Amino acid sequence: MYAQPLVSIITINYNESGVTLELLESLRGLTYPSVEVIVVDNASPNDNPDRIKEAFPEVRLIKSPENLGFAGGNNLGIDAAKGEFLFFINNDTEVPPGILEPLVETLQKHPEIGIISPKIKFHWDPSLIQYAGYTPMNPWTIRNNSIGYRQPDGPDYDTAGPTESIHGAAMMVPRRIVEEIGKMPEGYFLYYEEHDWAAMIRRAGYEAYYQPASYILHKESISTGKNSPLKTYYLTRNRVLYARRNFSSLHLLFSILYLCLISIPKNTLTFLLQRQWAHLSAYWRGITWNLHHPAAART
Numbered sequence: 437m438y439a440q441p442l443v444s445i446i447t448i449n450y451n452e453s454g455v456t457l458e459l460l461e462s463l464r465g466l467t468y469p470s471v472e473v474i475v476v477d478n479a480s481p482n483d484n485p486d487r488i489k490e491a492f493p494e495v496r497l498i499k500s501p502e503n504l505g506f507a508g509g510n511n512l513g514i515d516a517a518k519g520e521f522l523f524f525i526n527n528d529t530e531v532p533p534g535i536l537e538p539l540v541e542t543l544q545k546h547p548e549i550g551i552i553s554p555k556i557k558f559h560w561d562p563s564l565i566q567y568a569g570y571t572p573m574n575p576w577t578i579r580n581n582s583i584g585y586r587q588p589d590g591p592d593y594d595t596a597g598p599t600e601s602i603h604g605a606a607m608m609v610p611r612r613i614v615e616e617i618g619k620m621p622e623g624y625f626l627y628y629e630e631h632d633w634a635a636m637i638r639r640a641g642y643e644a645y646y647q648p649a650s651y652i653l654h655k656e657s658i659s660t661g662k663n664s665p666l667k668t669y670y671l672t673r674n675r676v677l678y679a680r681r682n683f684s685s686l687h688l689l690f691s692i693l694y695l696c697l698i699s700i701p702k703n704t705l706t707f708l709l710q711r712q713w714a715h716l717s718a719y720w721r722g723i724t725w726n727l728h729h730p731a732a733a734r735t
Contacts (some may be wrong), residue, residue: 439544442470443536443608444519447527448509450478453487455655456527460492468536474516475527476500476509505625506604507633514619522614526605528655530559538649539608542596550613550642551634553602554650557589565589566654569599569646573631575687576694578675580631599646604630606652613637621681623732627667628674635682665718672722680726680733695723 445463449456456475463473473495477485479502489497498512510524521540525531539552556567568584580601584593607630617640621632634644679691700723707716726732 440468440470440540441520442472442518443468443521443523443540444513444517445471445473445523445525446476446510446513446517447474447525448476448478448506448513449480449483449485449488449527450503450509451480451483452527453480453483453485456488457491459525459527459529459531460488460495462530462532464492465533466531466536467533468540471536472496472517472519474498474513476513478505478509479503505622505629506627507620507622507624507629511619511622514614517611520611521608522611523608524604524606525652526654528559529605529652530655531652535650535652538647542645542647543608543610546643546645548641548643549645550617550637550640551602551607551609552645552647553599553607554652555589555593555646555648556603556605556652556654559653559655562653563588565593566656567603567605568593568648569597570601570603572600573678573682575683575690577699578679578683578691594648596647596649597645598643600644601631601634602644602646605654609637613642616640624670624674624677626670626674628671628678632678632681665714668715669718669722672719673725674722676723676726677732 447456447459460473475488475495476498477500479500485497485499488495496516498516500509500512504512514522521543523536535554539554542552543549553567555565558564558566565584565587567582570583571581573580617636621629624632638644679688683691703719704716707719
């Protein structure tokens with residue numbers, strides 16, 4: 437039987453306090469006895485985050501004076517957290533009572549693990565998987581695939597083990613790893629920062645790990661929208677930024693060739709034919725951002 441040290445649960449609210457309240461209600465049912473819950477409001481312009489504190493007085497509510505993005509908001513939570521383990525979870529999720537115990541026990545038993553995610557299933561159909569580990573990042577396309585995506589949950593996805601990356605909707609990191617490696621990289625704002633953080637942790641000699649004995653239910657892309665120009669911009673911008681920060685010179689050359697010869701022409705033509713002008717503009721702004729920010733790969 438392992439000790440049960442304090443776990444700091446950190447989530448970000450942005451214009452969705454009603455959704456956040458649903459997460460907090462599920463967190464009240466946790467069976468793990470030692471937790472603190474931190475909600476970071478990322479300067480929501482169209483929301484009243486005070487209702488979170490009114491409904492859940494046990495929660496620590498931090499109001500950021502500006503929108504710091506996914507990593508910046510979570511890093512504010514890290515600064516306030518007291519736990520030995522830090523559990524980052526999207527506000528558009530709900531959890532079962534026993535989610536924390538397998539994650540904490542796995543990290544205690546295996547100090548070589550630096551970051552861990554549970555199984556993630558869709559809230560709208562809990563029989564379907566969203567995440568059961570990740571494939572390696574492709575050096576050409578700068579994409580990875582979520583193992584089990586939209587597949588029926590079953591024994592094939594119930595084996596714990598190392599994985600290429602974790603999922604930003606739910607991930608636990610020991611405080612000692614944050615102190616050694618550093619906090620989440622803030623240059624991304626939205627998307628790919630969790631993959632970059634996992635890559636940083638793996639380069640330091642630790643494993644990224646998948647633990648299906650725990651799971652969450654994910655409502656998915658509530659804050660940004662499932663097919664919004666905002667999402668198109670940051671996915672495009674940050675896919676290239678990730679390659680610049682993490683690929684070897686040879687792999688970076690491969691990815692640039694693929695972008696220039698295949699990806700950019702294909703996506704441009706698709707947006708043109710579908711008359712998706714806002715997405716076309718967002719896509720090209722994401723590409724050209726990297727041309728105008730040569731130093732971003734080093735920060």
